Amino acid sequence: MKPHRRRRLSIVLFLFIGGLTTVLITIFALKNYINHYYLPDQIVSGDVPTERTIRAGGMVKKGSVAHDSTGLGVTFDLTDRVNSTFSVRFEGILPSLFREGEGTVVVGRLNDDGVFNATRVLAKHDENYEPPELKGMVEHVDP
Amino acid sequence: MKFLPSWMQRLASPQYFFLDVKVWIVWLYVLGVVGLLVGSIWGLAFVPAERLQGDSFRIMFVHVPVAIFAQIVYISIAVAGVVHLVWKLKMADVYMAAAAPVGFWLTALALGSGMIWGMPTWGTPWEWDARIVTTFILLILYLGLIVLRQVIPNPARATFALSILAIVGAINIPIIKYSVVWFETLHQPASIELFGEISIDAIYRFPLFTNIASVFILTAGIILANMRFETIVRNASKTWVRSWIQGRDR
Numbered sequence: 001m002k003p004h005r006r007r008r009l010s011i012v013l014f015l016f017i018g019g020l021t022t023v024l025i026t027i028f029a030l031k032n033y034i035n036h037y038y039l040p041d042q043i044v045s046g047d048v049p050t051e052r053t054i055r056a057g058g059m060v061k062k063g064s065v066a067h068d069s070t071g072l073g074v075t076f077d078l079t080d081r082v083n084s085t086f087s088v089r090f091e092g093i094l095p096s097l098f099r100e101g102e103g104t105v106v107v108g109r110l111n112d113d114g115v116f117n118a119t120r121v122l123a124k125h126d127e128n129y130e131p132p133e134l135k136g137m138v139e140h141v142d143p
Numbered sequence: 144m145k146f147l148p149s150w151m152q153r154l155a156s157p158q159y160f161f162l163d164v165k166v167w168i169v170w171l172y173v174l175g176v177v178g179l180l181v182g183s184i185w186g187l188a189f190v191p192a193e194r195l196q197g198d199s200f201r202i203m204f205v206h207v208p209v210a211i212f213a214q215i216v217y218i219s220i221a222v223a224g225v226v227h228l229v230w231k232l233k234m235a236d237v238y239m240a241a242a243a244p245v246g247f248w249l250t251a252l253a254l255g256s257g258m259i260w261g262m263p264t265w266g267t268p269w270e271w272d273a274r275i276v277t278t279f280i281l282l283i284l285y286l287g288l289i290v291l292r293q294v295i296p297n298p299a300r301a302t303f304a305l306s307i308l309a310i311v312g313a314i315n316i317p318i319i320k321y322s323v324v325w326f327e328t329l330h331q332p333a334s335i336e337l338f339g340e341i342s343i344d345a346i347y348r349f350p351l352f353t354n355i356a357s358v359f360i361l362t363a364g365i366i367l368a369n370m371r372f373e374t375i376v377r378n379a380s381k382t383w384v385r386s387w388i389q390g391r392d393r
Contacts, residue, residue: 005229005230008228008229009225009229012225012228012229012310015307015310015311016310016311016313016314019311019314020314020317023314023318024318027318027325028325031325031326034273034326035273035326035327036270036271036272036273036326036327036328036329037327037329039327057327095264095265095266096197096263097195097196097264097265097266099195102195105270105329120266120267121266122265122266122267122270122329123264123265123266124265124329124331125195125196125264125265125331126331126332127331127332127333127334127342128334128342128343129193129196129200129203129334129342129343129344129347130193130194130344131190131191131192131193131194131344131346131347132191132192132193132194
């Protein structure tokens with residue numbers, strides 16, 4: 001490669017790598033602002049603002065979903081499956097993908113009792129795509 | 144360039160590029176459209192609904208291919224930017240001009256299909272989530288690549304500015320890719336990794352991979368057709384263009 005081309009190539013590479021490093025350092029410093037939601041341990045430890053609307057995410061704890069006997073009200077627990085769990089109170093229609101054991105993002109405010117008053121509930125879904133009959137087929141395999 | 148086969152070296156010349164590539168475009172269009180029809184009909188009608196999401200997951204067969212190539216086309220434009228700045232190859236600028244609108248529409252389709260998918264599954268079409276926002280930035284970058292050419296009247300300076308924008312903007316690509324790993328996002332992590340396991344059941348892979356290949360072929364065809372247009376516009380005063388218009392070289 002001719003010297004002037006090598007020089008230009010190194011300037012271009014420096015531009016890219018220098019820019020990338022700068023941007024990465026910046027976004028990792030701002031990680032808390034870029035994260036879409038707070039995690040259960042942040043909610044439980046009280047590291048979240050209570051004076052404004054926030055988003056919190058976690059797994060819906062199995063067996064925790066309790067619908068009110070009248071109306072649309074529902075209470076459930078969100079957990080990180082390690083040691084942090086908090087309760088969510090929501091009045092409205094849950095998305096169809098909302099299921100026990102699946103990920104959910106709730107939008108609302110944390111009240112003083114540590115209960116999250118949700119105004120919206122969003123369902124997360126994972127990256128696994130399986131047909132419905134697959135589970136049964138796997139179970140019927142005999143050695 | 145000496146290490147390339149002679150038919151490839153020939154393509155660096157605008158005239159031979161213009162004449163040689165026409166046959167390819169026809170085949171790429173035919174193959175791409177047929178493949179897209181096969182993959183989409185297969186995905187819509189001949190695979191079962193997903194275990195949790197039901198039928199709404201089928202938009203994945205459009206969303207994933209266009210989102211992949213929205214990013215790959217941007218990387219290719221940035222590489223063309225490097226080629227322009229370092230080697231001053233004329234075809235690099237032709238490529239940048241031809242590929243930018245294609246990338247723009249791929250990104251728009253990725254965002255649009257994602258919004259349609261998000262409504263039944265997440266319960267919202269739009270959230271300020273790292274993956275969605277960085278993809279939106281990609282759309283703005285493509286828009287910048289298209290608009291910059293219009294606002295800088297001097298072609299040489301426009302190409303220089305475009306190359307810089309393309310290379311600096313490429314910083315966004317690894318951030319899009321790893322946004323779902325580095326940050327808490329509503330968007331799920333990747334199902335297909337180049338060097339890893341695929342978390343999509345085998346029966347869904349065939350229509351998905353057919354569509355990924357078809358979108359690639361169609362994208363290549365459209366970019367080549369745009370490049371052909373760009374070459375003839377830029378060389379309008381050359382004798383080979385005149386003789387082509389007069390029908391001698393066809």
